[in-house]
Amino acid sequence: MKYTRLIIGITAILVTLWVIIGEQMTAASANAVVNAPVVTLRSPIAGDLELQSHALGARLSQNELLAAVTNTRVDTVRLADLQLELDRLDAGTNRMQAQIAALSRDRDALAQRTEVFTKARLAELEAKLTEAQVRQQLLQAGDAGAGATALADAVTAEESRRPGAPTTSALALSHARERVQTLLAARDALREGVFLGDGYNDAPFSEQRRIQLDAQIAELGLTRTEVGLQRAALERRIARARQTQGMEARSELRAPGANMLYWETLQADAVTVQRGDPILRVVDCGQSIITLSVTERVFNTLRVGQDASFRFSGQSKLYPATVGRLAGSGARTVYQNLAIAPSEKHLERYDVSLLVPELNTDTELGCAIGRTGRAFFDGRPLDLFRGWFG
Known part of the structure; x- marks a missing residue:
């Protein structure tokens, strides 16, 4: 019985020492902070700034209006020149229409x-043809009267004769x-629309002039079509x-996404800003990460993608995490676009970033930017009991 008590006491002491040493020797961070990237919104145009009323740290909805920049001195010369050119085309089109x-x-x-x-010409030809046919019939009938002789004599001029003509009657x-x-x-x-006669080719002057006018009208029609395409x-x-002028006359700055916080105002209200000037900053809570620092010994045992866990201060719930970035010592530059800047003590150690997907999906937790805790990279002796009392 005496030795049993002694063995139990020694075992209890050894277990206690194992728990204390295991808890203290577990690879863990000295400090860990929930961080998130910061988005700087800049003015796309030059003009007068009009800020909306937002408290610092206010939660923003997607496309929520944050500020507006109005340019009352926008350049309108380009639009005026184009409008003048359009008016000239319309004037030319109206002139062609009148022509x-x-x-x-x-x-x-x-x-x-x-x-x-x-x-009239057809009637004239019909009359002449009738008369000519009558004369031909009279000559063919061989009328020996005085009329026939006179008819024969009427065509006996020297200019009407052909070489070798047999007689005047035959001619x-x-x-x-x-x-x-x-x-x-x-x-x-x-009847087919072709004019045969002396003094013109195949059409009278009026017909020739009409054809010329048709060609001019067709040419003007082609020019009008070309001008229509140009218009x-x-x-x-x-x-x-106009769209460019509208964008240069007024531009609105809106929240680029959901689950964001109004973080910092960089310009005063109603001031004149230039194109590219920073106006304000917002935090993207949907991209939250854990930034922490560890000792050199722990840092050298870590690798990207390694499993880890994170626990908020004063809470027992552990969030699964993975090692996302190993920045090492002097990692001041990697915090230029993050919401929470590192302390001098943090920079004296070795910087590590953890990816905790559950932080971005936990609606009850919300945007926990700035909250602190601890990160662990190994299992601890009391993890089983922590799970029981979760």
Whole structure:
């Protein structure tokens, strides 16, 4: 019984020492802080700044208006030049429309004249053809009267004779037949719209002029179509110029995403800012990470992707984590775009970043930027009991 008590006491002492030493020797961080990247919103244009009323640390919704920049001195020369060019195209189009209308009226009048001339010419040819056919019939009938002799004598001029013509009567009959055939050809051609006669080619002056006007109207129509295409292209340029002018006249700064915090104001309200000036900063809580520092001995045992755990100060719940970045000593530059800057004591140790997905999905936890805790990289003797009392 005496030795049993002694063995139990020694075992209890050894277990206690194992727990104390194991808890103290576990690879852990001295300090760990929930951090997140900071987004700096800059002015896209130059103008007067108008800030919206937001408290520092306020939670923002996506596309929530944060500030507006108004430029009352926006350049309108480019848009005015394009509008002037459009007005000139419209004036040219109206002039061509008037020309086409005037030429169309002249063409219609000439077409009417051509139609009247064609009817009159056809009637004239019909009359001449009838007379020529009668003369041919008289000559073919061989009328020996005085009329036939006079008819024969009428075509005995030297200029009407052909070489080798047998007699004057035969010449007259041949001339009559030629006259009939000529008039038939002229009449048939006229019915097809071709004019045969002396003093013109295949159409009278009115018809030739009408054809010229048709060509001018067609050319003006092609030019009008070309101007229409140019106008459509110019309207697209004007639309882009108006859009650009609108963007240069007023620009709004909105929250780029959900789950963000209003972090810092970099400009005073109602001041004049230039293009590219920083206006304000917001924190993206959806990209939260854990930044911490460890000793050199612990740092040299870590690797990217290694499993770890994180616990908030004053709580027992452990959040699974993985090692995301090993920045090492003097890691001041990696904190330039993070919300929480490192302390001087932190920079004296070796910087490590942990990725904790549950921090970004836990709705009850919210945006825990700035909250502190500890990170662990090895198992500890009391982890089993911590799980029981979770």
